[in-house]
Amino acid sequence: MTLSPAYRPDPKFMALGRDFADxxxxxxxxxxxxRFRNDRAAATVGLEGLSDAEWIAAFGRFQPLPGNQPEPLAMRYHGHQFRSYNPDLGDGRGFLFAQLREQDGGPDRPGRLLDLATKGSGQTPWSRQGDGRLTLKGGVREILAPTLLEALGVPTSRAFSLIETGEELQRGDEPSPTRSAVLTRLSHSHMRFGTFQRQAYFERPDLITVLxxxxxxxxxxxLADQPDRPAVLMQAVVEASARLLAGWMAAGFVHGVLNTDNMVVTGESFDYGPWRFLPRNDPNFTAAYxxxxxxYSFGRQPEAVFWNLQQLAACLTPVTDQAGLLAALNGFSDAYREALRAAVLRRLAVTSRGPQADIDLVSSAFKALAGGGDVLRWEPFFFDWFGGPASEARALAGPRAALYGQEAFVDFRRRLADFEPERPERLDHPVFAAPEPEELLVEEVEALWAPIAAEDDWSPVRAKLERLEAARQAYGFSVGEQENDAV
Structure with missing residues (x-):
């Protein structure tokens, strides 16, 4: 197998034993x-040199990577699904395949431990009568969502590989039979809130402590030297979750299924099922039919994330004093407000002028979005005003110029004029010469899928991914700007 010196296997989770995975x-x-291989992500973990045959052996047949896990592990967890507790969960169509160190995750996250995990890789003890498979269309959606989220600076897993598997699947929400695929994602962690819930359910404080x-x-x-590890872990998870939530809200992203088994302790977005991006400002917009x-509507995502954090805190009560856990939870609102302030400023590409001026700008931005009504789409607003006052001429010469001249935008434009652009040289990128930004509204996602379904034509998807990569380079966001403390 062709591995680069950057390949550093470190399979830590399997050492925890059979209480946590099968x-x-x-x-x-x-x-x-x-169908898809993410060579940019692969280069960060030393796997970019694999031939296509080696890639398929690893991520289509799941032959073990050198020095890594000898066998896949279906992780055990429970979870609240739409607020109803389900003790029959676990990896039902996926598994943890390998763990390895990241070569270059940025200046403040070098050498992170990353997971290679699957979706659609077959049945496990936790499949619950399911076939353990993933539709090809679902796999394409799993590629698109994190690609745009990464471009927008939101902490997310990355689609690593998609391989079509040649089976015909029956599904109630897609025309059937439909094609099948197996996805591999690269993520910082798959330790879910529900991983802790399972041990609390079985009243195993010893195993909660292990986790x-x-x-x-x-x-x-x-945090390893802190005397109260459960409390400081809870504080770290609250802060990471607040940053993730703020990233979603600034991106106009609706996850769709914010169950406790779909949130991880490192605060990354993953498992992209019925996701949607907002077409326009609408707090009641839902992703899942x-x-x-x-x-789990857009406007209720803060409530959902906080509720999930409360469930995690409840799991930790057997192993620590409640005071520290309550203090962590009580800090969520402030952590979220601060993270949202930073996220909106980042999306507008302006530097801070201090807490109150920043808050006033953020408030005026959301009011402007609301004032745009059904005419103003979410993503074009941030695209037009990227760079703050440095983009005013561009915004007022673009397709939404007349809208920005209306009363609803007076306060926003007045406040934005007082801010300095952050790295204004980014505006020289050709992406900003286009009249419209890259979006992923549901109509476009369906249009990208249609030629695959009809003629096996992948060229529109490939072209879209190239444009999303150009947007990522143009925006120049990084996880470092998210102040992610997990390493």
């Missing part, structure tokens, strides 16, 4: 047609 065998697929120690030592080593009550 060894499983991947499905034996009738076909392994490579706390593993999370602190692996993902927050700066089955979210009839709007529990």
């Amino acid at each position: 060894p499983v065998q991947p499905a034996d697929f009738p076909m392994t047609h490579l 706390v120690d593993h999370a602190v030592e692996t993902y927050y080593p700066r 089955f979210d009839h009550s709007g529990l």
